[in-house]
Amino acid sequence: MLEVQGIVKQFGGLTAVNDFSLSLDRGDIVGLIGPNGAGKTTAFNVIAGFYRPNAGRVHFGGRDITGLRPDQICKLGLARTFQVVRPFGALSVLENVMIGAYARTNDKATAKAKAEEALEALGMTDLAERAARDLPIAGRKRLEIARALATEPQLLLLDETMAGLRSAETDEVIEMVRKLSQRGIAILLVEHVMKVVMSLAQRIVVLHHGEKIAEGQPSEIVRDRQVIDAYLGEVESDAAR
Amino acid sequence: MSAVKKSASSLAPTAGPLGRLWHAIWADWDLMQLAISVLLVVAIGFAPLVIRSPYYLGILILAVLYAYVGISWNIVAGFAGQLLIAHIIFIALGAYTTVVLYTRFDVMPWIGIPASGVVAAGLGLVIALITLRYGLKADYFALFTIALMVALKTLFLKWEFVGAAVGMGLRLNEPSWEKMIFSTKEPYLYIGLALLLAGILVQFWIYRSKLGKYFLALREDEAAAAALGVNTSLYKTLALLIGSAMGGIGGGYYMMYVTFVEPPQVFDLGLNVELVLAAPIIGGLGSLLGPVLGALINKPLAELIRGTLTAGRSGTTLIVYGAFLVISILFMPRGITGLIQDGYQRLKRRRAPERDEEVRRGNA
Ligand SMILES: Nc1ncnc2c1ncn2[C@@H]1O[C@H](COP(=O)(O)OP(=O)(O)OP(=O)(O)O)[C@@H](O)[C@H]1O
Ligand SMILES: [Mg+2]
Numbered sequence: 376m377l378e379v380q381g382i383v384k385q386f387g388g389l390t391a392v393n394d395f396s397l398s399l400d401r402g403d404i405v406g407l408i409g410p411n412g413a414g415k416t417t418a419f420n421v422i423a424g425f426y427r428p429n430a431g432r433v434h435f436g437g438r439d440i441t442g443l444r445p446d447q448i449c450k451l452g453l454a455r456t457f458q459v460v461r462p463f464g465a466l467s468v469l470e471n472v473m474i475g476a477y478a479r480t481n482d483k484a485t486a487k488a489k490a491e492e493a494l495e496a497l498g499m500t501d502l503a504e505r506a507a508r509d510l511p512i513a514g515r516k517r518l519e520i521a522r523a524l525a526t527e528p529q530l531l532l533l534d535e536t537m538a539g540l541r542s543a544e545t546d547e548v549i550e551m552v553r554k555l556s557q558r559g560i561a562i563l564l565v566e567h568v569m570k571v572v573m574s575l576a577q578r579i580v581v582l583h584h585g586e587k588i589a590e591g592q593p594s595e596i597v598r599d600r601q602v603i604d605a606y607l608g609e610v611e612s613d614a615a616r
Numbered sequence: 617m618s619a620v621k622k623s624a625s626s627l628a629p630t631a632g633p634l635g636r637l638w639h640a641i642w643a644d645w646d647l648m649q650l651a652i653s654v655l656l657v658v659a660i661g662f663a664p665l666v667i668r669s670p671y672y673l674g675i676l677i678l679a680v681l682y683a684y685v686g687i688s689w690n691i692v693a694g695f696a697g698q699l700l701i702a703h704i705i706f707i708a709l710g711a712y713t714t715v716v717l718y719t720r721f722d723v724m725p726w727i728g729i730p731a732s733g734v735v736a737a738g739l740g741l742v743i744a745l746i747t748l749r750y751g752l753k754a755d756y757f758a759l760f761t762i763a764l765m766v767a768l769k770t771l772f773l774k775w776e777f778v779g780a781a782v783g784m785g786l787r788l789n790e791p792s793w794e795k796m797i798f799s800t801k802e803p804y805l806y807i808g809l810a811l812l813l814a815g816i817l818v819q820f821w822i823y824r825s826k827l828g829k830y831f832l833a834l835r836e837d838e839a840a841a842a843a844l845g846v847n848t849s850l851y852k853t854l855a856l857l858i859g860s861a862m863g864g865i866g867g868g869y870y871m872m873y874v875t876f877v878e879p880p881q882v883f884d885l886g887l888n889v890e891l892v893l894a895a896p897i898i899g900g901l902g903s904l905l906g907p908v909l910g911a912l913i914n915k916p917l918a919e920l921i922r923g924t925l926t927a928g929r930s931g932t933t934l935i936v937y938g939a940f941l942v943i944s945i946l947f948m949p950r951g952i953t954g955l956i957q958d959g960y961q962r963l964k965r966r967r968a969p970e971r972d973e974e975v976r977r978g979n980a
Contacts, residue, residue: 425839444847445839446842446843446844446845447847449845455843457843461839462836462840463832463833463837465902473829474829474830474833474841474844477826477829477844478844481826483824483825483826486826522840523843523844525844
C-alpha cells in the first residue's frame with residue numbers, strides 16, 4: 376500500500392533523512408523509532424507531501440505520490456497527525472473534526488455525523504462543543520487523531536500522539552489504534568514510549584542520523600546490538616530519570 | 617432578562633411557532649447574530665420616518681455602505697485570515713467601472729454595478745495568482761496590496777480615458793430609477809439596504825457551509841488545513857474572489873451615491889481605514905455581526921469627530937479617529953460583538969442547562 380523508496384531530505388548541509396525505504400500493507404502497524412533528531416518527523420513530512428525529497432520516490436496505493444500536495448495526498452487516503460499539535464484554536468472540537476470530514480463530502484449534515492463518529496471513537500463526545508484552544512494537551516493529541524480519522528484514511532501516520540498522555544489514556548489510545556487496524560487501516564507510528572510500540576507494532580523500523588539501522592519484529596529489535604547502542608540505551612536512561 | 621425567563625417557560629410542547637423560532641435562534645449564536653443583523657436592517661428601513669434631515673440620512677446611507685463593504689472584507693480577512701489591507705482598490709475599481717460604463721457606453725448602473733463586481737473580481741484573481749506564484753507570506757501580501765494601491769493611483773492619475781487627474785462624474789440629468797439617479801436620499805438608502813441584506817445573507821451562508829469552515833481553517837493553521845485535505849491555494853483564491861467581487865459591487869453603488877470619483881479620493885489609505893477596516897475591527901473581525909454593528913458606530917462617530925471636535929481640519933480628524941481605533945483594538949480585541957457574545961453566554965448559562973441541551977439536540 377505504501378512504498379517508500381530511498382528518500383533523501385537535506386536541509387542545507389544537514390541530511391535529515393538519508394536513503395530511507397519502507398513498505399506497508401493493509402492493516403499493518405509499523406513502529407518507527409529512533410533518538411531525537413533521527414529524522415522521523417522529516418520522513419513523515421516527505422511521505423505526506425509537506426517536503427519534496429531531494430531523491431527517492433513515494434508510492435501509495437499503486438500511485439507515485441512524490442511531489443503531490445498534502446491535500447491531494449490526504450484525499451488519496453493518507454492522513455497524518457502533527458507531533459507539535461496544530462488545533463484550529465478558535466473553532467470547537469466538533470468543527471475541527473468536521474474540517475477533516477469535509478475531505479470526503481460537501482454536505483454539512485454528513486460531515487457532522489462523520490465527525491461525531493470520529494469523536495466517539497476517541498472518547499471525546501463530551502468535549503465536542505468546547506473550543507479547541509481550551510483543551511489540555513492530552514485532549515489536543517486526541518483531537519489530532521480524531522481529525523485525521525475523519526478524513527477516512529487507509530493509512531494513518533501518527534507522530535508521537537501518546538507522548539504526555541497518562542498511562543490509562545495511553546491504554547485507551549492503544550486499544551483504539553488496534554481497532555483501526557482491524558478495520559484494515561494501516562498505521563505508521565512514531566513513539567518514544569516503548570511500551571506502546573512494543574505492544575502495538577508487528578514490525579519496527581529504527582532510524583538513526585536519518586538512516587535505517589534496523590528493521591524487524593519487536594523481539595528482534597530489542598536484542599539488536601546497534602539499536603541498543605543508538606537508542607534503547609538512551610530510552611532506558613530516560614526511564615531511570 | 618424577563619424575555620429570557622418567559623421563553624424558557626414556553627418551551628413546553630405547546631410552544632407556538634414563534635416560540636419555537638425564538639428558541640432555535642436563542643440556542644445558536646450564529647443565528648442570533650443573523651437575527652440581530654436583520655433586525656438592524658429593518659430598523660434602518662424605518663429610520664426615514666423619524667430622520668428627515670438629508671444630512672443625517674446621508675450619514676445613514678454611508679453607514680449602510682460601510683457595513684456592506686465591511687462584510688466583504690470580513691470574509692477575506694476575518695474568515696480566511698488573508699491580510700488584504702488595501703481592500704479599497706476593489707471599491708475604487710468598482711466605482712470607476714460603473715462610471716465609465718455609464719458615461720462612455722451608456723450602460724445603466726443596474727448592469728454597471730454587477731459588471732463592477734466582475735471587473736473587481738478580475739483584479740482579485742490577478743492578485744491571488746501573483747501571491748501564489750511568488751508565495752507571498754502574510755505580511756508581504758499586506759504590503760503588496762498597499763503597493764498595488766499606490767501603483768493604481770498613479771495609473772489612474774495619468775489615464776485620460778478615465779478622466780486622469782480630473783476624475784469622472786455622472787451626468788446628472790432627470791432623476792430616474794432606470795439611471796439610479798434620485799433627488800431624494802430615501803431611494804439610495806433602500807438600495808443600500810437591499811445590498812446590505814444580500815451581504816448579510818451571503819456572509820451567513822458562507823460561514824455555515826464547508827467553504828466558510830475551510831476559510832476558518834486557513835486562518836487558524838494553513839499546514840493543518842492542508843493535512844486535512846484543504847487545497848489552500850484554491851481556497852485563498854476563492855476568498856479573494858468573493859471579497860473583491862463584493863467590494864467592486866459596493867464601489868459601483870458608492871459611485872452612484874457620491875456621483876463623482878477622482879484618484880486621490882478613492883486610492884487612499886485614510887478612506888481605506890474608514891470605509892473598509894474600521895467597521896469590522898470595531899464590531900469584531902471574523903464575527904457575523906461585527907461589520908454591521910461596527911459601521912453603525914463607526915460612521916456616525918467619524919462624522920461627529922469631523923463635524924464638531926475638529927471643525928474640518930482633516931489632520932486632527934485622523935488623529936482623533938486613529939486614536940479611537942487603536943483604543944478599541946487594545947481594549948476590545950474581539951470588538952463589540954465579543955462583548956455581546958460574553959453577555960449572551962452568561963445569560964444562557966443561567967438558564968437550566970438540560971433545557972439548553974434539549975434545544976441544541978432538537979435543532980441539530
Ligand atoms: N525545517 C527544517 N529545517 C532545518 N532543519 C530541520 C528541519 N526540520 C528538521 N530539521 C533537522 O532535521 C533533523 C531531523 O529532525 P526530525 O524532526 O525529523 O527528527 P525526529 O526524529 O522527529 O526527532 P524527535 O524525536 O525529536 O521528534 C534534526 O537535526 C532537525 O534539527
Ligand atoms: Mg519528531
